[in-house]
Amino acid sequence: MVLKYEDPVVIGITGASGSSLGYKTVQYLLENDYKVIVTNTSSARLVWKQEMDESFGEILEKWSEYKGFQYFSGNDLSASIASGSFKTLGMAIVPCSMNTIASISQGITGDLVKRAADVSIKEDRPLVIVPRESPLNTIHLENMTKLSKLGIKIIPVEPPFYLKFKTVDEVTDFIVQRTLLALNLIDRLPDYMTYKS
Ligand SMILES: Cc1cc2nc3c(=O)[nH]c(=O)nc-3n(C[C@H](O)[C@H](O)[C@H](O)COP(=O)(O)O)c2cc1C
Numbered sequence: 001m002v003l004k005y006e007d008p009v010v011i012g013i014t015g016a017s018g019s020s021l022g023y024k025t026v027q028y029l030l031e032n033d034y035k036v037i038v039t040n041t042s043s044a045r046l047v048w049k050q051e052m053d054e055s056f057g058e059i060l061e062k063w064s065e066y067k068g069f070q071y072f073s074g075n076d077l078s079a080s081i082a083s084g085s086f087k088t089l090g091m092a093i094v095p096c097s098m099n100t101i102a103s104i105s106q107g108i109t110g111d112l113v114k115r116a117a118d119v120s121i122k123e124d125r126p127l128v129i130v131p132r133e134s135p136l137n138t139i140h141l142e143n144m145t146k147l148s149k150l151g152i153k154i155i156p157v158e159p160p161f162y163l164k165f166k167t168v169d170e171v172t173d174f175i176v177q178r179t180l181l182a183l184n185l186i187d188r189l190p191d192y193m194t195y196k197s
Pocket of ligand 1: 013014015017042043047050
């Protein structure tokens, strides 16, 4: 089996609600023959446990069966993606906590998710964040404004009401496709996710 690109896509999973967004993003990429490097914060596992039916460890085992899959623990600051000389197609942080956004906006790189994001910014590679918090306070908004000014794409976890989806699953799929579009990995949304007048 030939993988789509030589370079991987990096997916960081943090401790914001919405573990299924991270799960579905990685699953889509692996099923579509991308190389994928996954890393996570320690809080991501706590939230995953709360929200998902299968443990993070079980999912990692399943993903390991894909040829293009690689995993680094969030503590592993010696991982390839901690270095700018290691080429990637870009990175998405999905879901992205306000804590991780605050760290990235201040250049604080205490774990591999934050360091890989910092590398994406300094190497001018696509970086997409999928924040989830409600309500948003001024600190959150100012941090996101700073990241937006640096060219980071922000995909909020918001339903496209105009598409009249009935399930959370459909909304999740929509946000995953929006994330892939923002990473330039697809050039359009699937037809059923496109507004028609
Ligand atoms: C069940 C659960 C849900 C959470 N949901 C959110 C959330 O939606 N957004 C957020 O910013 N933080 C959320 N948090 C808090 C973060 O996990 C916490 O701020 C943590 O320090 C984030 O660390 P990280 O950025 O290293 O993942 C949640 C925590 C738990 C336990």
